[in-house]
Amino acid sequence: MSDFNFFLEVLIGGLLSGLMYSLVALGFVLIYKASGVFNFAQGAMVFLAVLSFVGFMELGLSFWAALPVTIAMMVLVGMATERFVLRPLVNQNENTLLMATIGLAFVIEGVAQLAWGVDVRRLDLGIRDEPMPWLADNFGIFVSELDITAGVVAAVMVAALAVLFSTTKAGRGLRAVADDPAAAMSIGIPLQQIWMLVWATAGVVALVAGMLWGARSGVQFALVLLALKAMPVLIIGGFTSVPGVIVAGLIVGATEKLAEVYIGPYFGGGIEGWAPYMLAVLFLLVRPEGLFGEKIIRRV
Amino acid sequence: MMDMSRTAASQADYVTTANRGFAVGGPILELEEISLRFGGVNALTKISFNVLEHEIRAIIGPNGAGKSSMLNVINGVYRPQEGTIKFKGKRLTGMTPPRAARMGIARTFQNIALFKGMSVLDNLMAGRYLHSKASFVEVALQLPRARREETENREAVEEIIEFLEIQHIRKTPVAKLPYGLQKRVELGRALAAEPKILLLDEPMAGMNIEEKQDMCRFILDVNDHYGTTVVLIEHDMGVVMDISDRVVVLDYGKKIGDGTPDEVRSNPDVINAYLGVAH
Amino acid sequence: MSAALPAADTFPKLLLHHARQRGSSPATREKSRGIWRTLTWRELADDVAAVAAALSARGLHRGARMAFIGDNRPRLHVTMCAAHALGAVVVPLFQDATAEELLTPLRDAGVTHVFAEDQEQVDKILALLPRCPAIVSIVHDKDRGMRHYQRPQLVGYAALLGEGRAVTKGALDFLEAEAARGSGTDEASIIFTPGATGPSKGVVLTHAALIDRARAAAEMDGLTDADLALVYLPPAWIGQSLFGYAQPLLVGYCICCPESTETMYSDIREIGPTYFLAPPSVLDAMLKRVSSRMEGAGGLKRLIYRQCMSLARYAGPRLLSGERVIIGSGLAYGLGGLLIYGPLRDVLGLSRVRVAYSAGDAISPEVLTFFRAIGVNLKQLYGTAETGFFVAMQRDGAVRPDTVGPAARGVELRLATDREIQVRSTGLFKKYLGDPEATARAVTGDGWFRTGDAGRLTDDGQLLVLDRIKNIGTLADGTTFAPQAIENLLKSSPYIRQAVAFGTGRGWVCALIDIDTAAVGSWANKQAISYTGHADLASRAEVYRLVGEAIGKVNAGLARDVATAAMQIRRFAILPKELDSDDGELTRMRTLRRDAVAERYRGLVDAIYQGASAGPVGLPALQIRIEDAKPHSPATMRSAA
DSSP states (O other), X not given: OOHHHHHHHHHHHHHHHHHHHHHHHHHHHHHHHHHOOOOTTHHHHHHHHHHHHHHHHHTTOOHHHHHHHHHHHHHHHHHHIIIIIIGGGTTOOHHHHHHHHHHHHHHHHHHHHHHHOSOOBOOOOSOOOSBOHHHHHHHOOOOBHHHHHHHHHHHHHHHHHHXXXXXXXXXXXXXXXXXXXXXXXXXXXXXXXXXXXHHHHHHHHHHHHHHXXXXXXXXXXXXXXXXXXXXXXXXXXXXXXXXXXHHHHHHHHHHHHHIIIIIHXXXXXXXXXXXXXXXXXXXXXXXXXXXXXXXXXXXX | OOOOOOOHHHHHTTSOSSSOSSOOOSEEEXXXXXXXXXXXXXXXXXXXXXXXXXXXXXXXXXXXXSHHHHHHHHTTSSOOSEEEEEXXXXXXXXXXXXXXXXXXXXXXXXXXOOOXXXXXXXXXXXXXXXXXXXXXXXXXXXXXXXXXXHHHHHHHXXXXXXXXXXXXXXXXXXXXXXXXXXXXXXXXXXXXXOOSEEEEESTTTTOOHHHHHHHHHHHHHHHHHHOOEEEEEXXXXXXXXXXXXXXXXXXXXXXXXXXXXXXXXXXXXXXXXXXXXXX | OGGGSOOOSSHHHHHHHHHHHSTTSEEEEEEETTEEEEEEHHHHHHHHHHHHHHHHHTTOOTTOEEEEESOOOHHHHHHHHHHHHTTOEEEEEOTTOOHHHHHHHHHHTTEEEEEEOSHHHHHHHHHHGGGOTTOOEEEESOOTTOTTOOOTTEEEHHHHHHHHHHHHTTOSHHHHHHHHTOOTTSEEEEEXXXXXXXXXXXXXXXXXXXXXXXXXXXXHHTOOTTOEEEOOSXXXXXXXXXXXXXXXXXXXXXXEEOSSTTTHHHHHHHHOOSEEEEOHHHHHHHHHHHHHHHHTSOHHHHHHHHHHHHHHHHHHXXXXXXXXXXXXXXXXXXXXXXXXXXXXXHXXXXXXXXXXXXXXXXXXXXXXXHHHHTTOOEEEEEOOTTTTSOSEEOBTTBOOSSOXXXXXXXXXXXXXXXXXXXXXXXXXXXXXXXXXXXXXXXXXXXXXXXXXXXXXXXXXXXXXXXXEGGGOEEOTTSOEEOHHHHHHHHHTSTTEEEEEEEOTTSSSEEEEEEEOHHHHHHHHHHTTOOOSSHHXXXXXXXXXXXXXXXXXXXXXXXXXXXXXXXXXXXXXEEOSSOOOGGGTSBOTTSOBOHHHHHHHTHHHHHHHHHOSSOEEEEETTEEEEEEEOOOOOHHHHHHHO
């Protein structure tokens, strides 16, 4: 295998996992854009979603029966969160809202484990975690079929959300609410419906992200830590930009894999874990608003 | 290019409240005994007045008189503890801003509330929110209804752009516009909803005399051309008196005068309230 | 291609020709509500026929006068064609003139019908109605705000078109019959002179004269029906009558109307005209727009821009004129084309321009060189309303900043003993309106028109225009003093919008400066100088220093030549108020009315000459400073060079 093929292999693997980071980060962006809340519970929602999905299958539901049931459940969880946690806290400051979502995270984690138990489960999507033969035979590049599938699904999901929020009525409403809630209401945009829609969407995004990550590394409590993985993506991409987190996800994915392979040996490995955070710190110094985030202008 | 700027003042001379496109009709909005309290503070005390269809109705009063609260009550931001509001004779309960918008009440804000990240065109298109019906699927697949609706909305918005003479800033992000133009864009966004009643919260605040004259002309033209009922707030008696049919005067949350500009001007309570207030 | 130009002798006949020849090609385009809307030649002819029928029913007859007050819009264009079709004489007037300014032209021309663009113009006419009882009909284009106007004279354009269509029913026979009654010797237009020197006079021009000049210029530049022009200039200007009306009707090219005055810059980019006419004030504004944007750009971008522009000033005009340049700079210019000149042309909307003219006033060499440097084929032309505009024109590949080119086809030029430029051509005016004596004074016995401009003919037959004869004087020591040349040098500074130089009969030259508020304002912002308005800005010591530096540069240039060294500006003052056409200081074409300025600021000028020392002077109602400018001695300059 040539060095270049190996480089490509690492890069592709990195970009694919990057797309999955993007997907997780997207859940944050949606909620942050619409309501200015940093939803600390997003990781917990990912965990709850996929755990429930596996749980429903264990109860005897088929894949295609468990999917709509879980989606419906996540929509309800999202809407309920908006209705019972966020709405009563309207007009509170950011810290209060953040604390509320931290609390929410513990509640969701607890409820999930209470309902479905604490065992690590395997999620079999029927896709092999083996190199795709076509790529391996023709180009000598070994990339797992599961990774490719996950990347494609994430890409489709991201694209669908991008269309949803750029061209549709709800999308326009969301952007208006993000810019100025009072003005948005005055032109007839129902703020709370937009928030519910966003939370419900975030719930569905969490399910998809959970299924992809779960299929890859098992359905386990560690999934809640995905929220931390999304942090550098959010910092680099900007908290309010959908295209920003997509690009940032790809950057983070590629960076951590390439760093691990090419720089890691000098540090004795393990670099994958912290390289993205280093990158994020650099971004904070140079471009604090992120790649595509709104420029923060402080007038003196 | 050649700086053939139009003079706004000359036009205001001809469109007056006396000769207009739509004759003033019956009451479209009736407020009865409205009282609003924040904690122990009385913001509004037993205020009653009505607004007639197609008229220009001003609410004036010194700063802190409760004018903005009044507007916020009409548009559902605040719910008064007492009193009733009737819209076209029907009593309203449980008002919210989106509901007010659906009933045809549009508004502008004292401190300009535009969607700062969007262009002028997008702001006005956002104003068409209630005129968009196509679903996600229709939009995503560009089905005929979605396309037709988009064209209709764009046409309506372009008419307003022409009406307000803001063609040259169509694509400009609103944050980059000077204050006077932002006010005009905000008026445009409110108009895009094709409202029956337009609530204007200090539309001329912070403007120079030319901008004020322009704004007056646009308000008169909107009323004349579209027949829109206008309720506007000002703390400055000057310009408003020239363009209003009737004026309500508030002071410390109480109504102290109501009538034509001339009546209000000669009302001793109003004179007292305004004495000592610099203009 | 030029051989294909139709031979018809009146505008309605030309219109019918194109309706037959290229009925489905675009004749006019107008951006309205965000969309370019097209009228084909056939549609144009149909509308003209209908409007003509309706106007005829409203009493517009052969020889009657119809005034036009408004921006260039297809509906104004249609109505003008319709008036011509009926054999009426069109009287375009400046749309920003006050009602009082409109009174004399309306009355002198005996106007019976008026086309007024909008409420603002209608209001002016209505105010004049008691004093202009001859006016029987007022057509208005835009209905906005006019719902409740009840006057019987008023009719909206749409209603007028409807009335006419009911008669013509989409056929052209009415138009054809009316057109057949006209001939080239009929009076077509009355153009009022801008009145830069003395009162405005109505210049009567025939169809034949206008078409003759349009044809001469169109043939010289090889215009075809594929050309495209943006019409944005006031219809009352003779240049617009030729470029936006006579030439498109002769050649068959399409004219495009911008959405509004403010959107002109983006509209021109969308249209990409191939044929462009602009007075120097517009070109100047375009240049200032670019340079202020580049000066505000980042360091590297600005550096590249400056490098490219200094190279372009050397190579660009030479390449356009077919001269040879050093190979290295030719290559570099090519590279600059990719980096700077092409994008600049594109930003200005001039990428596709094949022929562009500056006319109406003297252009500063700086501005001309800029446009030629970035590869726009900008040329100068000279002409007046009386001479049908196209008198002297620069030819492709032979453009010099100082001259306006040789005589146009069909024009004879000669210089009288007092250096006055005299013109004889088939495109001369017929007479001044209602003033046989003025007409007789203006034309010599053998048919030459006295322009009143002083000039010179170079050895290769190029015309050099100095100034108005009456402006040229001598300093106390007998040196010839032509203020316009100095003023143009001053206006090269981005900070100086207008300048008025004085010196006739005096020992030395002084200047009143009108600063460019936008440019000086943004400079002041960068220097963190706060100011409350124009008057405040104009009185700041820092601004005086800024303007003083600009004048110092001009003086240095003047000092380089012994002949002009005495022309250096010794003192100047900045005017507290912008020169304005509403105050009569500028014409409606924004050219200087020297006498009015001299009269208004007589006290200031006297103070400049009398005052022993520089500093603030208290004039009635004014607080103006007078500053000394830095003169250069010719000797030191030469030794330095």
